[in-house]
Amino acid sequence: MSEYDHITDVVIVGSGGGGLVSALVAKFEGFDSIVLEKTQHYGGSTAMSGGGIWIPNNHLMAKAGVPDSYENALTYMKCIAGDRVPEARLEAYVRRAPEALKYLEDRAALLYCIVPGYSDYYAELPGGTVEGRGLEPIPFDGRKLGDNLRTLKNLPYSIPGGISVTICEYCQLSRVKTTTKGKLAALKLGVGFIRNRLLGIERLTMGRALIGRLRYSVMKHDIPLWLDSPAKRLLTENGRVVGVEILKDGKPFTIQARKGVVLAAGGFARNLEMRERYQRHPITVDWTVANEGNTGDAINMGIEIGAAIDLMDDAWWGSSSLLPNGQAMFHVSERALPGTMIVNSAGRRFCNEAAPYTDWGHYVYEANSSEASTIPCYYIMDQRARNNYMFGLAMPGRWPKDFIETGYVKKANTIRELALQCGIDPAGLEDAIEKLRVYARDGKDEEYGKGETTYDRFYGDPTVKPNPCLAPIGKPPYHAVELFPGDLGTKGGLVTDENARVLRSDGSVVDGLFSTGNNSASVMGNSYAGPGATIGPAITFGYVAAMYMAHNGIFPD
Numbered sequence: 001m002s003e004y005d006h007i008t009d010v011v012i013v014g015s016g017g018g019g020l021v022s023a024l025v026a027k028f029e030g031f032d033s034i035v036l037e038k039t040q041h042y043g044g045s046t047a048m049s050g051g052g053i054w055i056p057n058n059h060l061m062a063k064a065g066v067p068d069s070y071e072n073a074l075t076y077m078k079c080i081a082g083d084r085v086p087e088a089r090l091e092a093y094v095r096r097a098p099e100a101l102k103y104l105e106d107r108a109a110l111l112y113c114i115v116p117g118y119s120d121y122y123a124e125l126p127g128g129t130v131e132g133r134g135l136e137p138i139p140f141d142g143r144k145l146g147d148n149l150r151t152l153k154n155l156p157y158s159i160p161g162g163i164s165v166t167i168c169e170y171c172q173l174s175r176v177k178t179t180t181k182g183k184l185a186a187l188k189l190g191v192g193f194i195r196n197r198l199l200g201i202e203r204l205t206m207g208r209a210l211i212g213r214l215r216y217s218v219m220k221h222d223i224p225l226w227l228d229s230p231a232k233r234l235l236t237e238n239g240r241v242v243g244v245e246i247l248k249d250g251k252p253f254t255i256q257a258r259k260g261v262v263l264a265a266g267g268f269a270r271n272l273e274m275r276e277r278y279q280r281h282p283i284t285v286d287w288t289v290a291n292e293g294n295t296g297d298a299i300n301m302g303i304e305i306g307a308a309i310d311l312m313d314d315a316w317w318g319s320s321s322l323l324p325n326g327q328a329m330f331h332v333s334e335r336a337l338p339g340t341m342i343v344n345s346a347g348r349r350f351c352n353e354a355a356p357y358t359d360w361g362h363y364v365y366e367a368n369s370s371e372a373s374t375i376p377c378y379y380i381m382d383q384r385a386r387n388n389y390m391f392g393l394a395m396p397g398r399w400p401k402d403f404i405e406t407g408y409v410k411k412a413n414t415i416r417e418l419a420l421q422c423g424i425d426p427a428g429l430e431d432a433i434e435k436l437r438v439y440a441r442d443g444k445d446e447e448y449g450k451g452e453t454t455y456d457r458f459y460g461d462p463t464v465k466p467n468p469c470l471a472p473i474g475k476p477p478y479h480a481v482e483l484f485p486g487d488l489g490t491k492g493g494l495v496t497d498e499n500a501r502v503l504r505s506d507g508s509v510v511d512g513l514f515s516t517g518n519n520s521a522s523v524m525g526n527s528y529a530g531p532g533a534t535i536g537p538a539i540t541f542g543y544v545a546a547m548y549m550a551h552n553g554i555f556p557d
Contacts, residue, residue: 004243004256008032010549011244011257012264013231013298016044016291017207018517018538019264020214021104025546027221028107031259033546035223036246038230038293043153043211044266045291045489045518050167051137051207052532053112053539058098058135059105060114066132070094076120076127077529084311084525092498093523093540100543101135108217110210111138115168119454120530121356130454134531136167137209142202144216151227152208152215153291156327157393163193164205167531171459174333174390178463210535229253234261234301234513241305241512259549260512263502264542267490267518268296269315278312278492280365282375287320287486289330290518294489298519302494307513308505310521312492316534317361320486321379321392324406328486329392331379332357336451336459338471339385341436342483346372347419347428349436352448354456354469358528364485376482378422380429384475388461391481399479410480418478437472445470488534491526493519499553500545514545 009031012019019035026033035042056073073094081090104110118134142149165173172185196203204212218225226248235243235254243256268274269290275283303309319335319342320328335342336354344350344367351363368374381391388396394403403409412418415433419426439445443466445452451460451469460468494515495503502513502520517538524533547555 004254006034006253007256007258008034009257009259010034010262010546011255012036012262013244014044014263014265014517014519015042015225016046016264016266016517016538017210017214017535018542019044019262020211020218021100021539021542022262022264022516022546023223024108024214024217024221025103025543026259026550027223029546029550031550033223034255035218035225036229036231036244037225037227038265038297039291040227041151041153042215042225042227043208045294046535046538047153047207047211048155048289048291049207049488049535050531051205051210051535052115052167053101053135053536054133054530054532055097055101055135055536056094056133058133059102060112060135061132064114064132066114066129068129068132072127072129074127076122076125079125079127080122080527080529081523081525085523086498088498089496089523092544093537096544097536097540100540103543104539108214110213112136113138115531117458118531119458121455121528123454137206137213139164139166140204140209140212140216142204142208142212143200145212145219148215148219149202152211155208156289157323157329163189164203165189166205171333175388175461177388177396178461231265231297231301234305236305239511241510257512260514260545262542262545263298263302263494263513263515263519264517264538265298265519266291266294267493268299269294269487269489271295275490279315280313286322286326287328287484288489289320289328289486290489294518296519298515299493302502302510302513302515305510306504307502307510308495310492310495311526312490314491314526315361316358316488316491316528317364317485318357318487319360319379319483321408321481321483324402324408330486330488331392331483333459334379334389334391335360336456336469337381337385337389338440338461338464338467338469339388339473340379340381341432341473343378343380343424343429343432344372344374345424347425347430348372348432349447350374350377352445352450352456354450354459356455356528361485361487376484378424379481379483380418380473381479382473382475383477383479385471385473386479408481411477413476413478415478418480422480433473436470437474440467440470440472443467443470489518491518491522491524493521496520496541499548500541501548514548516541516545
């Protein structure tokens, strides 16, 4: 088209981690950019997440004396992704991820630290590590954002007391009743909370800390970020993407992109029609914790101009419960705790509960049948576990009143009574609990190996011997919560090459179009390398896309 309403160098669709990184890198390399966000809040699913990033062979590891190498990391990536992902993309991620992290630390003050003891999810595989690749953002004072703090995406639920915690703090706090580290973490958080209140500090942690830092840098470098500006279609000339049409103030508005368009708008977790078309059933949009704006718009815009798609049947699965208000709550650490287990409608276990959450979601679908349904399945715990550990945001001890009144938590004085309340087989549940008692005594789960890997044990209780993830279910009353195969977002999307360029089904490049984050098919394939293996690639390929455009494909040394 001959006339545009606005002209810039790089247009970024989506304001999560990958999108903001692309905008900043383009600016640092001498080009103008603009970020478009369809909703009233910026940050996307990144702001709602733990904010962790999985970056192999990073400079923080070298500083801490934790060994790693490009070769080690590539070996590991090949092990988990197999032939599901082109080798060139795996190589690009392993090479560019540490480069992107250092670049952003130096220029955008994106500060991260190693999470002590947080291993790769398959640390026992060749090339795996037990610490150092999983990083979390250092807390950020939201006051620096000024009025822009108001439009930062919030968590979908309220944290008790308004205390903001890091990943490391949450892990320690979850064992506040049984470990010294947990008690010290609670004391430190309490003192810090009072201090922050007195000084007026707005402590942002996890994904909000990551987005807060990026937004602050975007502000400092005068990069426009438009809210309420949904992208509607890609503009093309002679097969090249040259811009995007959006709705601005409810009216069509066109933007030319002289260098290219980066799609960073998330997946399709909130699009029921797409989930029913591409994914295993039963499926719904109710179990996901992804941003409500993740309706697949960017993927569909790519499909409309001939882009290829892949991995659409998969997601970043995990266990979700539906809170009394209908909001999904994602559960990670709870599945590894001793004195708990997860059973199907026959009352029997069906997998290693402590397995990496994406694997757990796969297990749920694979085990689901008319004879023994796993959708929903049931998280079972005894009173000792309830006294000792958090469940979601419920502190150890008594449940919030509405949890019991609404039936979110079922409670009974006998195993049989609990089974009948859940509608599961009492004999099967009694048998599973007896088997668990033997496994806990011996420290070995003979059926599914719970507690045998480094990752399993990270969320277990180190005071429980001989296996930190196994303890008998014995002390009444007993408790149960329904769990569903929820997700952090969908994993499938537009096919891209090692330079984040979108491809057609014949392998040709859609010139001028790049994609990163959950609107692109994941570099992790059907697996999940470690903590932060969603945001790590989003940031990395957001960096790669901008650098490719800025230097015509020749990356500077």
